[in-house]
Amino acid sequence: MSALSTPATEQADPARDTDDLAGRPVRPARYPLRWAASAVVAVLAAMFVNMLLTNPAWKWHVVVEYLFAESVLNALWLTIQLTLYGTVIGFALGVILALMRLSSSPLLVAVAWVYIWAFRSIPLIVQLLFWYNLAILYNQISFGIPFGPSFYSVGTMDLISPMAAAVLGLALHQAAYSAEIVRSGVLSVDQGQREAAAALGIPWVRQVRRIILPQAMRTIMPTAGNEVISLFKGTSVVYIMALGELFYRIQVIYNRTGDVVPMLMVATLWYIVLTTLLSIVQFYVERHYAKGALRTLPPTPVQRLRRAASTLRARIAPTRGSTP
Amino acid sequence: MTARPMVEIRGVHKGFGTLEVLHGIDLTVAEGEVTAVLGPSGSGKSTLLRCVNHLERADRGYVSVDGELIGYRRGRGVLHELKEKHILRQRGAIGFVFQSFNLFPHLTVLENITEAPRFALRRPAAEAEADARALLARVGLADRADAYPRQLSGGQQQRVAIARALALRPKVLLFDEPTSALDPELVGEVLDVIRDLAAGGTTMIIVTHEIGFAREVADTVVFMSDGRIVETGPPSQVFDAPSHERTRAFLAKVL
Numbered sequence: 001m002s003a004l005s006t007p008a009t010e011q012a013d014p015a016r017d018t019d020d021l022a023g024r025p026v027r028p029a030r031y032p033l034r035w036a037a038s039a040v041v042a043v044l045a046a047m048f049v050n051m052l053l054t055n056p057a058w059k060w061h062v063v064v065e066y067l068f069a070e071s072v073l074n075a076l077w078l079t080i081q082l083t084l085y086g087t088v089i090g091f092a093l094g095v096i097l098a099l100m101r102l103s104s105s106p107l108l109v110a111v112a113w114v115y116i117w118a119f120r121s122i123p124l125i126v127q128l129l130f131w132y133n134l135a136i137l138y139n140q141i142s143f144g145i146p147f148g149p150s151f152y153s154v155g156t157m158d159l160i161s162p163m164a165a166a167v168l169g170l171a172l173h174q175a176a177y178s179a180e181i182v183r184s185g186v187l188s189v190d191q192g193q194r195e196a197a198a199a200l201g202i203p204w205v206r207q208v209r210r211i212i213l214p215q216a217m218r219t220i221m222p223t224a225g226n227e228v229i230s231l232f233k234g235t236s237v238v239y240i241m242a243l244g245e246l247f248y249r250i251q252v253i254y255n256r257t258g259d260v261v262p263m264l265m266v267a268t269l270w271y272i273v274l275t276t277l278l279s280i281v282q283f284y285v286e287r288h289y290a291k292g293a294l295r296t297l298p299p300t301p302v303q304r305l306r307r308a309a310s311t312l313r314a315r316i317a318p319t320r321g322s323t324p
Numbered sequence: 325m326t327a328r329p330m331v332e333i334r335g336v337h338k339g340f341g342t343l344e345v346l347h348g349i350d351l352t353v354a355e356g357e358v359t360a361v362l363g364p365s366g367s368g369k370s371t372l373l374r375c376v377n378h379l380e381r382a383d384r385g386y387v388s389v390d391g392e393l394i395g396y397r398r399g400r401g402v403l404h405e406l407k408e409k410h411i412l413r414q415r416g417a418i419g420f421v422f423q424s425f426n427l428f429p430h431l432t433v434l435e436n437i438t439e440a441p442r443f444a445l446r447r448p449a450a451e452a453e454a455d456a457r458a459l460l461a462r463v464g465l466a467d468r469a470d471a472y473p474r475q476l477s478g479g480q481q482q483r484v485a486i487a488r489a490l491a492l493r494p495k496v497l498l499f500d501e502p503t504s505a506l507d508p509e510l511v512g513e514v515l516d517v518i519r520d521l522a523a524g525g526t527t528m529i530i531v532t533h534e535i536g537f538a539r540e541v542a543d544t545v546v547f548m549s550d551g552r553i554v555e556t557g558p559p560s561q562v563f564d565a566p567s568h569e570r571t572r573a574f575l576a577k578v579l
Contacts, residue, residue, distance in 0.1 A: 196426035199377055200440035200492065201415040204408065210439065214430050292430040292472035 062262035066253065067269065075249030076270055082235040082245060086170035087228050093171065094178025099208070101183055112179065119176035125237050127173060131165035132241050166238040174231055181223045185216030217289040225282035229275050246270060327354040330527045331496055335385035336375055338368075345371045347551045348385065353496070353544070356525040360538035360559075363548035364574060369531040370423075372548070373498050376529065377418040378411050389417055390495050416444055419489030419497040423504050425481045427473040427488070433460070434469040437488045445492065452491070459487040463517050479510030483517055490521075497521065499530040535578055539563055547571045 052058060066072055100112035119127070135156040144150030160168070189212050197207040236247035244252075246267055254263040283300075290297055299307065331353040338346040345368045353359045361369045374380040376387050378395040386403070387394045395411050396403040406414070428436050437456035441447045460466050463483040473481050482502055489497060499518065503511040515537050522528065522541045532538055538545055538559065545562040547555040547570075555562055555571045566572045
């Protein structure tokens, strides 16, 4: 009994003890080690910021000068366009390829499999150069009846500009990866959902669009977010085609001015800003598709901020009122 | 008075790989009649039900609902398999209620019910919605139209699933162990809804383990074992005076 070393105050009056146990204030547990670790990290963070700001070699004034320079903004816009086209065309093709792989036609399955195999095997940079140099292989592109007469011919150089080659390369590359992501999403949807839709006689296209894909999106989104962000940064490989996207433009500038590090910082800052925006978009898209999957949706950061502000206000207001 | 046959199952065989699950099933369900299918697990009850609405394609034999062949078209000396599109259309006449509800979790209760009438039958949205609300009232869930399925109890979900099946105004309703996934206290509310439907003259085939309920509601009880129908008859006969040893053994275990 005494070995349990119950505090004397507790034993003094057991009757009172049970009386107002529920009414007692709760004292939170303390974690001194956690505080110590936080202090160490705070000091390290301060050192890091200090290092960035006090070393003149970073040349922050150059960063500021070029951050919003017109040529940089134009290059950024091209990067955004490449990301957008790559994502939209890539995922559209990806959905088609995923459905082909899941179809019951062996030919469609095989074609989709070979496509994915091929485009995942070829490095993006090699593929881009292929498209860029397509004119060497075929200098005319004709539209018409397969194996039959052609109605319209166009020079490959005219049709496939560096921009078109870049979009083609990025989108086709992206499609192979997107296809697998979409397929993983479709496989994650319970078999019963498809059966229920079929039992209700809902048309096939509608089954896919309304029942299967929205549920698959829950699994697709986290990986797709990764893909879009890595595509956004990956667009920098098109610099080999002398296309004036962000990274290429930055290189051109620092080769002229010699401010290598500050110019790389300009690119870094823009990549960070846009990745942040994409992450925010991803959060809200994921939240949208969580509808019904969770009993109550978690609050958005904005809602959380508002709630924190209102509790803070509530906490301050009564103390103000009590002081005369 | 003999009602006309609503569902006719003739010589249905079905196998999965080398395993044959149904060895020639013959069954007729008359219009407005309730048929309860009983039997031990693995006897092929669910497979039979899934053959009726062509979720499973029978290897041999056929099923017809209200005189219309399901999944096939009569040809000269042959049966032409119908395209998926046509089969989907035929399923409008056959309501199916799953053991695990299979509601669409990302759609509200109302959207779950209106989806098929709107996009399978192409009925106007307002009409489908009014209909859905009436059906929800009928299953006692008028106030939960805007909830998501996961916010409902199992019993409520199954009632929504029944309303969803009814929304197509089917000629026959199929139930695949509708209460097996439910807590015992929730079974009653689902059986009440089915009882109401039975009283209203809906043709139904119910695969169930609820012996008491089958005895009360069913006009015909079918006992299946090892992919064959062992015994068929009114509840009083099958339950009180079973003629087969297999039926007697099963009833002795479950009663």
